């Protein structure tokens with residue numbers, strides 16, 4: 001699958017863009033001043049394989065907290081790249097540079113005075129850190145809003161002066177984001193903006209996300225559609241699935257989106273039919289049992305299908321197939337070949353596991 005070519009950017013010990021895997025990130029929601037709670041949350045995010053963590057730095061007092069959090073993580077040998085999220089003050093952004101691996105700034109706060117960006121670029125470049133120019137539709141600068149309105153053009157114009165300053169300073173360790181709480185606008189904005197950025201050579205990695213997506217099913221669906229639509233078009237180098245929940249919940253959703261889009265494979269790919277009147281066994285129980293017994297594997301596709309009528313064709317390119325063959329009977333497949341037919345259903349899961357085991361290289 002084609003991927004938009006992008007420059008490789010270093011965030012601490014991690015690389016983003018180019019051919020590197022699409023990175024999964026999140027943001028703490030503990031009060032940043034609470035060092036213990038924030039470190040604990042970052043540790044939990046690390047345990048579920050979150051790769052980059054961002055935290056809000058709302059004031060100068062939080063700089064000292066950021067320093068303590070960084071030190072604590074280093075002492076605990078948690079090599080998590082930290083991103084300082086700074087919205088309202090160039091001076092706070094400057095103060096974060098020694099302690100954060102990346103500074104996320106909102107151009108809405110620099111657009112009235114883009115010259116404030118140049119010293120930040122110089123400092124970040126000197127320290128070997130990165131910047132995310134994070135543009136949100138909901139927080140464009142006043143001048144931009146007056147001239148272009150709340151539009152893709154406004155987002156582009158918001159980023160442009162900062163990108164030009166960075167180019168003048170020969171600074172390229174930049175990630176860009178163009179976020180919105182509206183799924184269709186977010187997708188369309190990227191298409192519009194990239195058509196303008198690409199000819200200028202601004203091929204920086206892109207961070208994707210839907211802001212204020214909400215929670216539960218609908219929050220996940222919004223994130224999946226917005227992020228997934230772009231990933232399927234080769235766009236995106238790092239993602240955050242924003243949920244109004246414990247941020248730890250965001251990570252498995254992010255990996256599922258990446259796998260469903262064929263972008264990053266971290267767990268078994270399951271293909272299972274919904275079952276219908278032709279199904280002659282309890283497919284829900286069997287599917288759950290197979291998932292429970294194979295979820296530790298990776299890099300394979302397992303299909304669980306109710307019947308041979310449509311099941312074999314629908315299995316696609318599954319590596320292993322469990323297909324209902326009649327009352328109490330099952331066929332097992334290795335790719336498209338039936339390797340065991342009409343076996344007793346009570347033995348079928350165990351035989352499937354044996355088959356998978358015997359095919360391990």
Ligand code: SF4
Nearest residue numbers: 273276306307310311
């Ligand atoms: S594979 Fe067979 S059992 Fe499953 S939905 Fe299709 S026709 Fe029905």
